[in-house]
Amino acid sequence: MPFKTMGLADPLVQGILATGYTAPTDIQSQAIPAILDGKDIIGCAQTGTGKTAAFVLPMLHMMETVPQKTKKTKTRALVVTPTRELAVQIERAVRGYGRYMKLKTIAVYGGTNIDKQIKFLRRGVEVVVATPGRLLDLINRGSLNLSLVEMLVLDEADRMLDMGFINDIRKIVSELPAERQTLLFSATMPNVIKKLTESIQRSPVMIQIGQQHNPIETITQHIYPVPKAQKMDLLLHLIEREEMGSALVFSRTKRGADRICRKLNQHYVEAVAIHSDRTQRQRLKALD
Secondary structure (H helix, E strand, O other): OOHHHHOOOHHHHHHHHHOOOOOOOHHHHHHHHHHHOOOOEEEEOOOOOOHHHHHHHHHHHHHHHOOOOOOOOOOOEEEEOOOHHHHHHHHHHHHHHOOOOOOOEEEEOOOOOHHHHHHHHHOOOOEEEEOHHHHHHHHHOOOOOOOOOOEEEEOOHHHHHHOOOHHHHHHHHHOOOOOOEEEEEEOOOOHHHHHHHHHHOOOOEEEEOOOOOOOOOOOOOOOOOOOHHHHHHHHHHHHHHOOOOOOOOOOOOHHHHHHHHHHHHHOOOOOOOOOOOOOHHHHHHHHO
């Protein structure tokens, strides 16, 4: 099913095609029609299945086709996500897909200047993507009014639970109008998340793609048992043999990440480390 046949607004379809996508993934094919129909949904799918577009596209369609209730620009959609980097990624997706729409969006998260965020919010922003802590800070300061939010998205809900944000989520939901559409996406569905959905959603449609904990079919996994002293040699060999244009290497410690990065650079492999000792500016530069 190509995106053109899903009933999405023309400027949005243009934005999708401009990003190079033509056909939706399984989670998108099932979630988008349900969301366009106004239903609350629970989307359970692994990373890499296209969850972001599954909620960003119908959200932008709503922005384009449903007039806002006030003349002054107000926040109509709120996306809450566990990490700064994911907030930036989602906000970029909103800008990319909505490039042919008149739309203001912002990602708000800790580790950056809150005064700049407040100044931007005062101008009026339709879509806010936020981490829980900074979002509550803005709410408590009276810098963000969520009374006209029409769509709430909780992305990576299980990770927010793991990171201890469940009570923050409840506080955020209490600031929203009762009449809204609530979308929850998660890779797994622990009991705490199930109880949360019962309290914040209305008869949600459950969409399950694949089996929980199993990798999606498009991911191939290999394991190479190797002595610790040879791990770097193996990494360099794989990068060269597989002709990797880009790779993400995980390390157990921050020092380990810095050490791996130095060794890769010594072998003329362009690499940069990202961890909690890096400033937010350095982290975003690393992702870029």
